[in-house]
Amino acid sequence: MSNARKQRPKNELQRELCEQLELLKNACESFDRGLEAAGKHIALTLRLLLHEHRNSRALLHQLGLRDKTSFLDTAGPLDPRNLLPECRLVVMQMGNARSRYIPAMGILPNQSGKLPFAKWWNSEVLKDKNGHRFTRGQLVLHVADTDGGAHADPELDEAYMAISRSNSLGWNLCVGDIETPLEGRPELACMRQIAHEVLASLSSPS
Secondary structure: OOOOOOOOOHHHHHHHHHHHHHHHHHHHHHHHOOOOOHHHHHHHHHHHHHOOEOOEOOHHHHOOOOOOOEEEEOOOOOOOOOOOOEEOOEEEEEOOOOEEEEEOOOOOOOOOEEEEHHHHHHOEEEEOOOOOEEEHHHHHHHHHHHEOOOOEOOOOOHHHHHHHHOOOOOOEEEEOOEEEEOEOOHHHHHHHHHHHHHHHHHHOOO
16 A cells, blocks of 8 residues: 555645535534534534644645634633633523523624634633633534544543533523523534634635
8 A cells, every 4th residue: 555645736625625614514504403413523624624733734724724814703802800600602592491502603792803813723712610711722622532523532631521511611590599500512512603703704804
């Protein structure tokens, strides 16, 4: 078996980008129809588009787009004065005695701005009740690399497990004296919101 490798032509990479964006949109539509697990496929595509690794290169970087694009930031910075858990990538959807985490989309007013890729990817966007903080990049890679995107590892990062399994974001629905954790997985709702930011950024690059 040959180990020789050949450069892919740019037009093939451009076609690959179109296909990957279609896959991302389809995964987002599935998530929006109620298939929460589609957030794992969203994370996988986000990693392919954006993450640089010694064994692979981000598709947007190969096309010279990643560092030329200003990325939509719907979260804004964490408030250093706020001692409570914080994540503006998600919001609470209220129902009849039930509530769940959903992506913020365009719900929160006056939060949107544009950031260069490195700052957007590496800015902290989530702080849980234990003080653990996550960037967009960390959330994407936890889901994609260990939690069902490309791999399902037998062990997961402890702080990530608290976010994804134990509601360490700490948002609850209070009905009378009864306090109930929100339904849904906040990290997958974050994947959907990050995809919203990416798709909006690439549709109107600056």
